[in-house]
Amino acid sequence: MKRQEHKNRKNQLKMNQNYYVHKDTRTIFESPTDGHSYFFGYYDKSPFDATDTLLLTHRTDFDGRPITAEDEAEVGFWNIGTREFTTIGVSRAFNWQQGSHLQWMxxxxxxRIIYNDRRDGQFVSVVYSVDSGEETVHSCPIYAVHPSGRFALAANYERLYFCRPGYNYPGVINRTWDVPIHEEDGIYRLDFYTGEVTQVIRTRDVVDIGYQSELEDCDNWLEHMMWNPNGTRFAFLxxxxxxxxxxxxxxxxxxxxxxxxxxxxxVGFYSHMNWKNDQVFTIWALVPSGRSKIMQDFSTSSSLLYKTAKLAYQPIKMLLGKKRAARLVRNTAFINYTDQSRELTILGREVLPDNGHNSWSHxxxxxxxxxxQDDDCYRHLWIYDSENNSTESIGKFYSLYNDSEYRADLHPRWSRNERMIAVDSAHTENRKLIVLSATRKE
Incomplete structure (x- = not known):
C-alpha cells in the first residue's frame, strides 16, 4: 500500500534540475545559471511589485559559507517577462536568511525600494526611487516597514552581532552591546519624513514582564517584528x-x-509566525496545555526520567524521522492566536506535521x-486549505546547504494577486530564485 502511494505521489510531481513541482504547476521564472547566487530573503514580505512583473533580488558571487564584512550583494530586480536584471545598488548589510530587508515600499x-546597507562604519537604510534613481539614506537600518510607508520598526543590529548568528550583519563590532541586557537596547522607530529615530520598546522592560532572575545572566534580544495588515499592532519575539x-x-x-x-x-518555544488578519496570527509553537507544560519542564530537567526519555527518542526518530519525532515529544503545532486574549485553535494537526514559514491568502x-529538509534533504512546499483541513503539495526542493548560517530555507511568498509563489532554493551550488504558478484545491 505504501509503495503504491509513493508511486502515485511521484506521478503527481515532475522533475526540474533537482527539484520537483506538481504536474499542474508551471515554473514561470528561474534565475539563470551564470555563476551568481540569487535570492530574496524572508517570507514576511513579497519580492513582487504592485504589477507582479518586477521581482526584487539579491545577487552575490559566492555561496555555501557564512557572510563576512568584506562581502557585498548587488540589489536589484528582474523583469519576469523580459528576463532583464536591473541593479539599483550594493548592500554590505545582509544575511542569507533575511537578506538586507530588501522590499517594495x-x-x-x-x-520606491528600501534596503539596508553599511556606510562609513554604520548600518543604514537606503530608499531608492525607481523613477529618478535618487536615493535617500537614513541613519538606522530597518526591520519592518509600517503599511502606511511613513515609518519602520528597527532592530539593534550592533547588538544582534553578538547574539544572533545567521540573522546579524558583520562589519560593525561595538563591544558596548556585548552584555546580557543593555539598558538602551530594544526596538526603535525610524520616521522616513523626519529621519528621527526613537526607542519604542526597551529590552529591559520586556525582560521585567514575568521576571525570571535567570535572564540577568543570559544574552537577551528582541527580533522578528511583524505588523498586522492595518498597522495597528505588531508582534515581536x-x-x-x-x-x-x-x-x-x-x-x-x-x-x-x-x-x-x-x-x-x-511556554518557552515560539517559532515562525505571520498575521492572518488584524486580530489573529498563526505561529508554530508549543501547545500551551497541561501536557505541553509537563513536557517543557520534563525536557529541561536533568532527572533520570529525562535521561531515559533521551534513550527512547532514538527508536522513535528511526521510525518517524527527526522532525516528527521531535514534534511528538515536544507537542508543537501551528496555532491560531487571537491577539490580547487566551483564545487559540490548533491548526491542521493531522495534515501540517512540520514547522514552516507561513503566510495567508487575502x-x-x-x-x-x-x-x-527531510531525511533525504528535500524541503517541501505546501498550500493548506483551512476550510477542508487539507494540504496540497506544490513541490519539493533538494537542499545542499542545511543546518547552518548559510542554509537556504524556501521562505515562500505570494505574489500580489496570489497567482504566483516565489521561493529561494539551494538545489544547486548557487542558490536560485524561482517563481511558480500557484495551484489550489477547490
Whole structure:
C-alpha cells in the first residue's frame, strides 16, 4: 500500500534540475545559471511589485559559507517577462536568511525600494526611487516597514552581532552591546519624513514582564517584528540564550507606539509566525496545555526520567524521522492566536506535521508554508486549505546547504494577486530564485 502511494505521489510531481513541482504547476521564472547566487530573503514580505512583473533580488558571487564584512550583494530586480536584471545598488548589510530587508515600499509597492546597507562604519537604510534613481539614506537600518510607508520598526543590529548568528550583519563590532541586557537596547522607530529615530520598546522592560532572575545572566534580544495588515499592532519575539538548551522564546504584541504590550502563554518555544488578519496570527509553537507544560519542564530537567526519555527518542526518530519525532515529544503545532486574549485553535494537526514559514491568502482560506529538509534533504512546499483541513503539495526542493548560517530555507511568498509563489532554493551550488504558478484545491 505504501509503495503504491509513493508511486502515485511521484506521478503527481515532475522533475526540474533537482527539484520537483506538481504536474499542474508551471515554473514561470528561474534565475539563470551564470555563476551568481540569487535570492530574496524572508517570507514576511513579497519580492513582487504592485504589477507582479518586477521581482526584487539579491545577487552575490559566492555561496555555501557564512557572510563576512568584506562581502557585498548587488540589489536589484528582474523583469519576469523580459528576463532583464536591473541593479539599483550594493548592500554590505545582509544575511542569507533575511537578506538586507530588501522590499517594495508601501503603500504603492511600486515607486520606491528600501534596503539596508553599511556606510562609513554604520548600518543604514537606503530608499531608492525607481523613477529618478535618487536615493535617500537614513541613519538606522530597518526591520519592518509600517503599511502606511511613513515609518519602520528597527532592530539593534550592533547588538544582534553578538547574539544572533545567521540573522546579524558583520562589519560593525561595538563591544558596548556585548552584555546580557543593555539598558538602551530594544526596538526603535525610524520616521522616513523626519529621519528621527526613537526607542519604542526597551529590552529591559520586556525582560521585567514575568521576571525570571535567570535572564540577568543570559544574552537577551528582541527580533522578528511583524505588523498586522492595518498597522495597528505588531508582534515581536523576546529571545534569550539558555546555554546548552539553545535559545528560548516568548511572544508579545504591542500597539504602533510600542505601548499596550501583551504577553502570550510563556511556554518557552515560539517559532515562525505571520498575521492572518488584524486580530489573529498563526505561529508554530508549543501547545500551551497541561501536557505541553509537563513536557517543557520534563525536557529541561536533568532527572533520570529525562535521561531515559533521551534513550527512547532514538527508536522513535528511526521510525518517524527527526522532525516528527521531535514534534511528538515536544507537542508543537501551528496555532491560531487571537491577539490580547487566551483564545487559540490548533491548526491542521493531522495534515501540517512540520514547522514552516507561513503566510495567508487575502481571503484567509489558504496558508502557504514550507518545511525544513527531510531525511533525504528535500524541503517541501505546501498550500493548506483551512476550510477542508487539507494540504496540497506544490513541490519539493533538494537542499545542499542545511543546518547552518548559510542554509537556504524556501521562505515562500505570494505574489500580489496570489497567482504566483516565489521561493529561494539551494538545489544547486548557487542558490536560485524561482517563481511558480500557484495551484489550489477547490
Amino acid at each position: 508601501p503603500p504603492d509597492f511600486q515607486s 523576546h529571545r534569550w540564550d539558555s546555554g546548552n538548551e539553545g535559545h528560548r522564546t516568548r511572544l508579545f504584541t504591542a500597539d504602533a507606539d510600542g505601548r499596550d504590550i501583551y504577553m502570550f502563554p510563556d 481571503d484567509e482560506r489558504y496558508m502557504l508554508t514550507d518545511t525544513y
